Amino acid sequence: MAVPFFDIHYNLDEDTQQRILARWQGILAHGGFVNGPEVRELEAALAEFLGVPYVIGCSNGSDALVLALRAADIGPGDEVLVPAFTFFASAGAVARVGATPVFVDIDPVTFLMDPADAAKRTTSKTKAAMVVHLYGRAADLGPIRKAINAAAGHEVAIVEDAAQAIGASHPDGPVGGLGITSGWSCFPTKNLGATGDAGFASTADAKVAERMRRLREHGGGRQYYHDEVGYNFRMSSLQAAGLLEQLPRLTEFNAARAVGAEHYEQLFTAAGLAGSADSPLQLPERTPGHAFHQYVIRSSERDALRTYLQERQIGCAVYYPLALHLQPCFAFLGGQVGDLPHSERATAEVLALPIYPGVTPAQREELVAAVAGFYADVAPSRS
Numbered sequence: 001m002a003v004p005f006f007d008i009h010y011n012l013d014e015d016t017q018q019r020i021l022a023r024w025q026g027i028l029a030h031g032g033f034v035n036g037p038e039v040r041e042l043e044a045a046l047a048e049f050l051g052v053p054y055v056i057g058c059s060n061g062s063d064a065l066v067l068a069l070r071a072a073d074i075g076p077g078d079e080v081l082v083p084a085f086t087f088f089a090s091a092g093a094v095a096r097v098g099a100t101p102v103f104v105d106i107d108p109v110t111f112l113m114d115p116a117d118a119a120k121r122t123t124s125k126t127k128a129a130m131v132v133h134l135y136g137r138a139a140d141l142g143p144i145r146k147a148i149n150a151a152a153g154h155e156v157a158i159v160e161d162a163a164q165a166i167g168a169s170h171p172d173g174p175v176g177g178l179g180i181t182s183g184w185s186c187f188p189t190k191n192l193g194a195t196g197d198a199g200f201a202s203t204a205d206a207k208v209a210e211r212m213r214r215l216r217e218h219g220g221g222r223q224y225y226h227d228e229v230g231y232n233f234r235m236s237s238l239q240a241a242g243l244l245e246q247l248p249r250l251t252e253f254n255a256a257r258a259v260g261a262e263h264y265e266q267l268f269t270a271a272g273l274a275g276s277a278d279s280p281l282q283l284p285e286r287t288p289g290h291a292f293h294q295y296v297i298r299s300s301e302r303d304a305l306r307t308y309l310q311e312r313q314i315g316c317a318v319y320y321p322l323a324l325h326l327q328p329c330f331a332f333l334g335g336q337v338g339d340l341p342h343s344e345r346a347t348a349e350v351l352a353l354p355i356y357p358g359v360t361p362a363q364r365e366e367l368v369a370a371v372a373g374f375y376a377d378v379a380p381s382r383s
């Protein structure tokens with residue numbers, strides 16, 4: 001049986017499609033195609049869902065991070081701490097506002113920014129830290145804040161990259177409300193997926209929210225009058241309408257992801273592939289509030305395992321194959337192999353398995369049986 005990594009239609013059943021089409025017809029009738037009433041309705045619904053007072057809908061998650069950084073007053077001359085192991089946009093946004101990304105290593109178990117390493121790389125120019133809630137696991141901001149503030153000798157702004165963490169929660173408070181600003185993505189594969197590009201920024205500060213609203217539309221409070229140079233980061237009403245149909249199902253979808261993660265853990269443990277220090281696989285920790293945007297295992301035989309699974313039509317993916325300090329576009333910053341060892345090791349060992357809500361128990365069983373087959377046939381010394 002083939003096991004797809006992802007099925008774009010999992011949240012687009014006939015009923016949902018009809019409801020989205022009805023909303024789209026309404027938009028054709030009223031004509032407010034961009035930043036229309038659906039965008040305002042979505043912003044209010046998201047603010048309520050997230051427990052964060054202000055949400056600003058925009059073009060996509062990458063632009064949301066630019067809004068978040070600009071509204072936190074980050075620009076040329078500023079250094080921003082960014083994990084070296086994350087999606088490119090986390091660091092791309094820093095470069096786009098003219099600031100300098102300073103790459104920080106990750107904790108090898110959580111894949112999240114390591115507070116001690118962040119402190120080591122903090123200087124008097126460090127103005128912000130872009131904390132990424134990677135794979136849907138909420139980072140603990142307290143220890144990061146404490147370590148970098150002490151190292152900087154001043155208050156360092158925390159900007160959250162919550163693109164992968166919609167629906168994730170944290171004991172200290174809502175993801176997206178603990179930093180000064182946050183950026184979120186509604187790319188179709190995200191936990192809350194649109195039918196095109198979409199994203200939003202959030203904040204608990206009314207003034208910062210107002211600034212993000214202005215920056216979204218070329219930096220003007222009044223049409224054709226511009227206080228500062230902003231962007232066209234407006235949101236399509238069509239995307240907002242689709243997301244309004246998806247949002248009520250997000251909690252149920254995230255619960256299905258958590259069930260999938262628990263099932264994988266049972267299966268891998270029962271197969272003797274995980275659960276002890278000498279097991280060949282390291283599984284992700286199932287922490288409370290984890291949104292499991294991705295379910296990512298580690299294997300030191302990752303590339304051979306990936307090929308073995310792909311040959312059997314079993315979906316898997318590598319997020320991400322090259323750490324950001326080694327990307328050609330950041331070569332001018334002087335990053336070298338060996339600078340960020342945990343990030344570099346992760347790029348060689350991580351493998352994401354199918355976790356979207358449509359994965360069936362039988363598909364997970366098939367996948368784990370195939371992984372067991374790999375360790376029996378190809379890498380028996382590791383099983």
Ligand SMILES: Cc1ncc(COP(=O)(O)O)c(C=O)c1O
Pocket residue numbers: 060061062063086087089090132161163164184185186187197198199
């Ligand atoms: C961690 C992270 N940050 C930012 C983004 C950017 O979001 P978008 O693709 O909507 O621009 C993504 C999307 O993949 C992401 O995973």
